[in-house]
Amino acid sequence: MGIPMDNNIHAPTVASGPTSGGAPYDASKLTMPELMQEKERIEEELSALSNVLNSHGVTMRSTLTTFDGYPRDDIDIAQVRATRVRMIHLQNDHKEVMKCLEKGLHAHFAQLQNAQDAATTDGGSPPSTTPAPATQTSIADASMLGTPFAKVNIVEPNSPADQAGLRTGDMIRSFGSANWLNHERLGKIAEIVQQNEGLRQRNLTVTVVRKNQSGSGTTDLDLQLTPRRDWGGRGLLGCHLVPL
Incomplete structure (x- = not known):
């Protein structure tokens, strides 16, 4: 059977x-x-x-x-x-x-730029236009700002992530060329880290948003991270990321 x-x-x-x-x-x-x-x-x-x-x-x-x-x-x-x-x-x-x-997204921002240029050339207020649907506008604005797509869950002491300034709770806006549109459930981050390890290593720019210590508001930070194995712990970064 x-x-x-x-x-x-x-x-x-x-x-x-x-x-x-x-x-x-x-x-x-x-x-x-x-x-x-x-x-x-x-x-x-x-x-x-x-x-x-x-x-x-x-x-x-x-x-x-x-x-x-x-x-x-x-x-x-x-x-x-x-x-x-x-x-x-x-x-x-x-x-x-x-x-x-x-x-x-490119078309949306090009349209906004053209409208601003036209208003500047005319020396007056921007022409009245029909607003884009709220959902579409929010998606486009989020792309420009860099919507967070991952959260730092753990940072090991003295690790490359720790030395770069990453902290538990930081929200990742971009990791090298990885962003909210192309991170492929964080798979692209692993690829980027592997490509920049060893003799090919170079600093990676990681943009994070961090809650202020006062508890009110957030701050955006651009951190420089270098993946490597010789820091005394596991992995190339020494931190754990979870997708949002």
């Missing part, structure tokens, strides 16, 4: 997204709020599917055959292949969504 699907821990339980219907994926037709929702949905499904691969003990690049060319009998090869294909589709969809988000 076969194993019931409900008891098969390797079967993905995530919903199928737009790429499953066969129609071409077109993120350009989505509004800014819809693009943000789609970004989150894709990242959640990718995370769930990654867990499926982990349950098999494989990655996107792991071989599915034995050393002598036979199919491995310790994994569900069909399930792994289907999961990988789905993840490739989702990764492509994610790239399209991010391109549309970036394009929309």
Whole structure:
């Protein structure tokens, strides 16, 4: 007898997204709020599917055959292949969504700049325009300011993070080139840290927002962080970040 699907821990339980219907994926037709929702949905499904691969003990690049060319009998090869294909589709969809988000944000700020330039040239007040929807405006403004996407949970004494000035409770606005739009559930931070370790290391600018000691208001800080292994503890940073 076969194993019931409900008891098969390797079967993905995530919903199928737009790429499953066969129609071409077109993120350009989505509004800014819809693009943000789609970004989150894709990242959640990718995370769930990654867990499926982990349950098999494989990655996107792991071989599915034995050393002598036979199919491995310790994994569900069909399930792994289907999961990988789905993840490739989702990764492509994610790239399209991010391109549309970036394009929309640039267009929004270009429109604002043009309106300000026109007002300055005319020497009068800015022309009256129909305000953008509140959600779209808040998304664009957040991109300019750098919406925090991670929180510093732990900082080890004398670690690179400690020496850079990071403190428990700091909210990360940007980490090198990683920001709220592209951090990929903090995966990009790990990539940036690895790329800047050892002989290739250089200071990384980390922008954080920190609560004032008075308890009222916050302060933005640009910190210089150098990842390295020789500080006497685990990891290259000596701190733990959690996504928001």
